[in-house]
Amino acid sequence: MKVAILDMYDGVENEGMRCIRELLQDFAQAQDIPLRLNEFDVRGEGRVPDLSYDIYISSGGPGSPVDSAGSEWERKYFHWLQSITDWNAGPNARKKYIFLICHSFQLVCRQLELGTVCRRRSPAFGIFPVHETPQGHEEPVFNGLEDPFFILDSRNWQVIQPNEEKLAAMGARVLAIEKERPHVPLERATMAIRFSPYMVGTQFHPEADAEGMRKHLKVPAKRQRIVADHGREKYDSMLALLNEPDKILRTHDTLLPNFLLEALAHQRQYQYT
Template identity: 30%
Template structure:
């Protein structure tokens, strides 16, 4: 969904897939996994009909741009096919995880909240608060009530349509702030289990420290961060990146966990051995760049 704009997300998703593929092959030497990078917005590509797992990335841009274009209509039909297949035969149906821009498209398509333009860009290593229902989702299980991730967004999901969400079997899994917070305030919804087969987050669980540092250390971005948050908070953000319980832990466990649990749901019908839940290995996930 990056519309042909070079960014770190593609590298990060590929890094996560390669690690996942290695784990699958260790348990299932004869299983065949195929990775395909498709580009809907700029090339009009969409996943094949027989795909098992879809990781759909962030933008840039407004979620309304191209919404009715052929690629937008095709992507929304894909989401409907995923849900319909899961309702029909969940043991063999595809799964999708939607990040940032793709998350925003899902919010609009399913009508579970409003997408509103923010007055300012929100970016940085930020907390997300996992709801009680979110903590029941398997891929959030390592985090408890809070995790840290990279945010970079001009839009936000607000004004939950709880009745619509309940009608399609969804739930809110993460939010921007929690009751009584005086520091991390905001009304944005940051995570949904939208409907059977489709989960997603507004934040970037695929972001690793190397990618964030590559962004922050560009002179024009350093100025942007300091202008928005001040030098003290800029330095705190850099310190936060070195904390293994923050960004690195989310990178190591959230999407790898989601991939693992979705694989395990599909495994019995294909005769595959299930995978153990991923563990956080500090050396493997590059706490120090």
């Protein structure tokens, strides 16, 4: 299994890349297959992968998914995305699979004009339920998840007001939406989209692992920052939810592995060239 990780963190310290690496390594070991894994620093070095990979995972990252419009690294990123789209639309039997996480999801939604990408009134940070749409109930990557299922959310931006006309034109489907908050008069964000048979994205972090997140939250400097920014109640709530097996643990063990199984089943139909 040949996988490229597109690192969108721009050199900022994060847990996302560790989680993606470990999830891929665990998956390859469980499937008893060799793994070729390469990483590409998109925002810091302007590097993007070529067409030699089976699977591409584009990570989350900090900052605005709007202010980078017109930058050189973004131009390269969307050129890469178009090259994969063209490959999959062509006569090539062996398709290439893409998973977009958080910042990458927002960038692509903005580029394809699939919704309004805007700053949230306040940051989303914590473990929250998301709700499946009717299309989400039929989505293979959600197999094994409850409705709602729980996710790690950490973002200042959001995709709202999905453009139904453009979604329909490209055959895309909204799979999940933000938790319902009857007391808050704001539109619920779009949390997951199936862009094509070969590309899925989420506005949350399905790679987040409970044990790693627990260790991360207990680092004194991290604990102090979270308590200062979000309050002690939020911090204690996150630690408690990390201990529940049907929350983050289930999402981590289900969603991205389902995507990888889907991609692997397709790749196994063909021999490497």
